[in-house]
Amino acid sequence: MSQATLGDDEELFGEAANEMREDVESSLEDAWDALPDAEAVWETDADNVLGVLNGLNSALNVGDAEEQLRDAKKWFTMGQRADAFEDADDLETEIEALDEAIEDISEAGEQVGELTSTIPALRGTLQDAGGEAEAEADDEDEE
Incomplete structure (x- = not known):
C-alpha cells in the first residue's frame, strides 16, 4: 500500500469517527425530545x-x-470497539442518564x-360496603 493510501484511510477513518459521534449525539437528542413533557405529567383536566x-x-x-x-447505544458501541472516539465519557454519561430516565x-x-x-374495583368494593352498612343500619332501625 502506498503512503498516500494510508493517509487517505486515516482521514476517512477520522471522518467516519466524527460522523459516528454525530449519529450518537443526534440519537440522544431525539431520545430526550421523545420523552414526555413535564407539564403533561404534572397537570390534568380530569374530573x-x-x-x-x-x-x-x-x-x-x-x-x-x-x-x-x-x-x-448501537453506534456508541460500534465507535468504542473501533476505538473511534478520542473522548467518549460524555456520551457514555448521557446514555446512562437517558437510560435511567426511561427506566424511571x-x-x-x-x-x-x-x-x-x-381503583375501579376498589370503588366497587367501597360502594358495596357502603350499601351493606346502610342495609344493616336500616335493619337496626326497624327493630
Missing part, C-alpha cells in the same frame, strides 16, 4: 381519579425514546397502570 390516572398513564409513554436510545418513566407508568386497574 375524577380514574381520569387522572388514565391521563397520567398516557403522559408517561416514552414514545420513540427507547428506539432512539437503542440507536445511540416506564416504572412509573407500570405503577399508574396497576392503580388504573385497581
Whole structure:
C-alpha cells in the first residue's frame, strides 16, 4: 500500500469517527425530545381519579425514546470497539442518564397502570360496603 493510501484511510477513518459521534449525539437528542413533557405529567383536566390516572398513564409513554436510545447505544458501541472516539465519557454519561430516565418513566407508568386497574374495583368494593352498612343500619332501625 502506498503512503498516500494510508493517509487517505486515516482521514476517512477520522471522518467516519466524527460522523459516528454525530449519529450518537443526534440519537440522544431525539431520545430526550421523545420523552414526555413535564407539564403533561404534572397537570390534568380530569374530573375524577380514574381520569387522572388514565391521563397520567398516557403522559408517561416514552414514545420513540427507547428506539432512539437503542440507536445511540448501537453506534456508541460500534465507535468504542473501533476505538473511534478520542473522548467518549460524555456520551457514555448521557446514555446512562437517558437510560435511567426511561427506566424511571416506564416504572412509573407500570405503577399508574396497576392503580388504573385497581381503583375501579376498589370503588366497587367501597360502594358495596357502603350499601351493606346502610342495609344493616336500616335493619337496626326497624327493630
